[in-house]
Amino acid sequence: MVKYVTISIPKPLYDRLAKALEGTGYRSVTEYIIFLIRKNLPDLESKDVEKRLRALGYL
Numbered sequence: 001m002v003k004y005v006t007i008s009i010p011k012p013l014y015d016r017l018a019k020a021l022e023g024t025g026y027r028s029v030t031e032y033i034i035f036l037i038r039k040n041l042p043d044l045e046s047k048d049v050e051k052r053l054r055a056l057g058y059l
Contacts, residue, residue: 007033 018029026032043055053059 014029017032021029021032024032026035040055043051046052046055050059
């Protein structure tokens with residue numbers, strides 16, 4: 001069984017994201033955030049410094 005945790009984000013940011021996702025096919029803000037984490041986590045976990053800096057938005 002998969003366990004879940006709650007991550008807090010500012011309400012205005014959540015509202016902006018919810019509005020931006022309307023009509024995109026994502027069922028929820030949570031679904032989109034999970035997609036982003038799964039997409040970017042390998043780069044953040046990488047031992048390659050350049051990949052990590054890119055994933056963090058520095059490059």
